[in-house]
Amino acid sequence: MSELENSMISIIKVFHKYSGHKCKLRKAELKELINNEMTHFILKIQEKETLDQLFGDLDQNGDLEIDFKEFIALVAMVTSACHELFTPGHHS
Numbered sequence: 001m002s003e004l005e006n007s008m009i010s011i012i013k014v015f016h017k018y019s020g021h022k023c024k025l026r027k028a029e030l031k032e033l034i035n036n037e038m039t040h041f042i043l044k045i046q047e048k049e050t051l052d053q054l055f056g057d058l059d060q061n062g063d064l065e066i067d068f069k070e071f072i073a074l075v076a077m078v079t080s081a082c083h084e085l086f087t088p089g090h091h092s
Helices: 003-022 027-037 048-058 068-086
Strands: none
Touching: 003 027, 003 068, 027 048, 048 068
16 A cells, blocks of 8 residues: 555544544544644643634534544644645755
C-alpha cells in the first residue's frame, strides 16, 4: 500500500479506537482523541467552553455525537491549517 493509503487506514483506526463499536464520538471521547492523538497540531483542550464550541462546530447533524464524516472534517481542517509547516523551504 502507498504512504497515503496507510495514512488513511491510520485515521480510520484512530477514530474506531475512540468511538468503539457505535462508530460515533461523544464529547469526552473527542476530547480524549484530540488530547492523545493530535497534540502537535491542536493544543490540549482544557476548558469546557473550548470543547463545547469545537463539538458544536463539528456536529453538523445536531445528534450530539461526531460521526466519521464529521470527524474527517476536523482532520481536513487541521491538515489544511498545518500544511504550510510541511512545505519545502518552511523554517520553524
